[in-house]
Amino acid sequence: DPKIIQKPKYLVAVTGSEKILICEQYLGHNAMYWYRQSAKKPLEFMFSYSYQKLMDNQTASSRFQPQSSKKNHLDLQITALKPDDSATYFCASSQEGLGTLYFGAGTRLSVL
Amino acid sequence: QQQVRQSPQSLTVWEGETAILNCSYENSAFDYFPWYQQFPGEGPALLISILSVSDKKEDGRFTIFFNKREKKLSLHIADSQPGDSATYFCAASPGGYKVVFGSGTRLLVSP
Numbered sequence: 001d002p003k004i005i006q007k008p009k010y011l012v013a014v015t016g017s018e019k020i021l022i023c024e025q026y027l028g029h030n031a032m033y034w035y036r037q038s039a040k041k042p043l044e045f046m047f048s049y050s051y052q053k054l055m056d057n058q059t060a061s062s063r064f065q066p067q068s069s070k071k072n073h074l075d076l077q078i079t080a081l082k083p084d085d086s087a088t089y090f091c092a093s094s095q096e097g098l099g100t101l102y103f104g105a106g107t108r109l110s111v112l
Numbered sequence: 113q114q115q116v117r118q119s120p121q122s123l124t125v126w127e128g129e130t131a132i133l134n135c136s137y138e139n140s141a142f143d144y145f146p147w148y149q150q151f152p153g154e155g156p157a158l159l160i161s162i163l164s165v166s167d168k169k170e171d172g173r174f175t176i177f178f179n180k181r182e183k184k185l186s187l188h189i190a191d192s193q194p195g196d197s198a199t200y201f202c203a204a205s206p207g208g209y210k211v212v213f214g215s216g217t218r219l220l221v222s223p
Contacts, residue, residue, distance in 0.1 A: 004155075031209055033209075033211075035213075042201070042213065042214075042215050042216050043156065043201060043213035043216070044213075045210060045211070045212065045213075048209035048210060050209060055208070055209040056208075056209050056210050058210075090155050090156075092155075100146060100158055100161065101146075101148075101156075101158070101211055102157075102158075103155030103156050103157065104155050105153075105154055105155050106154075106155050
């Protein structure tokens, strides 16, 4: 059974709309992350959270907002979607500060 | 600013050969270097890792060679198998909550 669940697996959205990408991890980790992968920038770091607190943010746009309702949840809300946002978004987790990341299978987002 | 560089971008080897994937970095604060393997449609998965206090790490057919002075490392895959065909990412971390990835090397092992 997958230990990091990402929903949905595929997502199609229209320009200007808003979507939420879901991530839940069952590895007992305290740190969670979002990465984005596209042809232009493979595995680009976006956010890191530890104990539901933001640790690092490398996303310039405020259109990307992580939401952590529980320790093992880190959703990603994306507003005012643009075609350039089309990518696969990976959620990951780790034991606090140990650097070894465990990735989910990703959500492939296409913005038309 | 690309902090972790990988070469080549793609590599083809014959089954049984040793594949050599290269990586270099800029930030002297990096002290942990994991390599991740990614198959199409899946998320990356940790393959092998090394700390900067070591110069070599082996795990079965996979070996990392690390040169701290030159800020370079390489992943050697001995006796390459068709099942090793994947994209390999070199990554680096100074500890804490950020891991920086290179752009990846796409490996194809031909039978």
